[in-house]
Amino acid sequence: MITRTTPGRLTFTLLNYLFLGALSLMCILPMIHILALSFSSGSAAAAGKVTLWPVEFTTVAYQNIISKPQYITAFMVTLKRVVLGTSISMLLTVLAAYPLSKEASQFKFRTAYAWYCVITILFSGGLIPWYMTIKATGLMDTIWALVLPGAVPVFNVILLLNFYRGLPKELEESAKIDGANHFVTLFKIYLPLSTPALATIGLFTIVGHWNSWFDGLILMNRPENYPLQTFLQTIIIKKDFRFISSDELDILRQLSDRTSTAAQIFIAAFPILIVYPFLQRFFIKGIVMGSVKE
């Protein structure tokens, strides 16, 4: 497209760059501020001297976290949860999307199953019955309580089944002629072709598990079973120091609340900050493919 360069156009372009630049700064500056705080001395932070650059640089806040068993324990719970939860969810998504992507002539019960799944998005029992069901199935205080109740992400199933449907029918037919059964067709032909969709769903599942805190809060009775975000929720947001021994509380006081909070936030955000820029292209493609249909 050819654009004429008029003075008005030039002013607009300039203002546009400034505006969008300011918007992107608004999204990243709070994070930079937290990073700067986490590397500053407690006294400088408490005096409010830190803006975007560490004042009196120190790593004492991080050393403190590494020496704190609770943080490490919570980190490990989250790690376990991400690995277990993501693999189970992905397997179930792949398996469920395949039959649902078939035409009714190929799979008679397809529509019934589809409604069975969609109803769970439309209607739910609500918090209390959900909580009591999980309690009744005996999952409380186990890692499975964080993994199984949400193991079938129906939205992702729909996204993937729409993707499967976009694949050429001939692929499946020729595989069938070559003697492939449904499992072989799914894992040898559909799966390799759906990497962009799988990457998108995988990223969202990982981020979802990494970020979950509420289920940990209500389904785990013992704080040592808390995943990282739940642990942080009780420490940072609710300022509940019951779980911390009195020695540690003294160290925390010396540290200043602000630097320690900042460091804990930053470590919890770090894996995501590292991973998502690389997967960005995938998920943009994936979302667009899932949402815009011909």
Place this chain on the structure above:
Amino acid sequence: MLKKRWIREWPLHLMILPSVVLLFIYSYIPMVGITIAFEKFMPAKGVLHSPKVGWKNFQLLLEYPDIGRIMYNTVSIAIMKMIVGLIVPIVVAILLNEIRKQLFKRVFQTLVYLPHFLSWVLLGGILIDILSPSTGIVNQALSFVGINPIYFLGSNHWFPVVIVFSDVWKEFGFGTIVYLAALTSINPSLYEAAEMDGANRWKQTWHITLPGIMPVIILLATLSLGNVLNAGFDQIFNLYSPQVYESGDIIDTLVYRLGLEQFQYGLATAVGLFKSVVSLIFISLSYFLAYRFANYRIF
């Protein structure tokens, strides 16, 4: 014939079986648990044998002292989020589309998607810090221009503003993805033709760009209707405190407090059921409208 069909289709049944079982246990059984809303629930007697009380829990709900205010908070916060959250991504997508430098585009997108990927626990921690009246950088900046410190998270005047603003801040970047995709699908020759006819950029935006993405706008606006009672539990729970219950208490936080803090299972389930029913009506309505006017179907 019937037998042959079964032989051909059993692997498909097998594939979906684990999902069906899990959904049954963790989605369908809780639906049965809704009966708690009509009971005076006693843990010893269980869901099926607790004394039935009919609609008494709903009566209690109507007489609950703050229910009017909580309903108002929920709906008003949700609607403000919907409106601002709809407009900002459209404007940003259109402005971003005017940028010709690919590098700037990519950097911009990477930065504005960032908050979407962080949890409300972390963002809550960040907001609590930067909005603090004594040490927060926002108030330091305000005092620099001569404005007295504002206790954003402790004032009933400012709390809803912070909620709406921070929600839009977290999600607008992500919301632009779909609009940008819609923008790229507009035929460039339309712009060339308009250019020939002497339309300036503003006129082109008004007469080509906006109508071009209108179907997507209508679709997303309609679908967001289903969220009219979702004011955002994660966000509010992590930012509010008893001082701002007046302006920030919503249905979901009420359910949490009644059920999991005060153990009033019957009443909490009744509140939850009320929310579910209203939401179901709105979701059904919005899907119907989306199908009717934007020809949208889930699959």
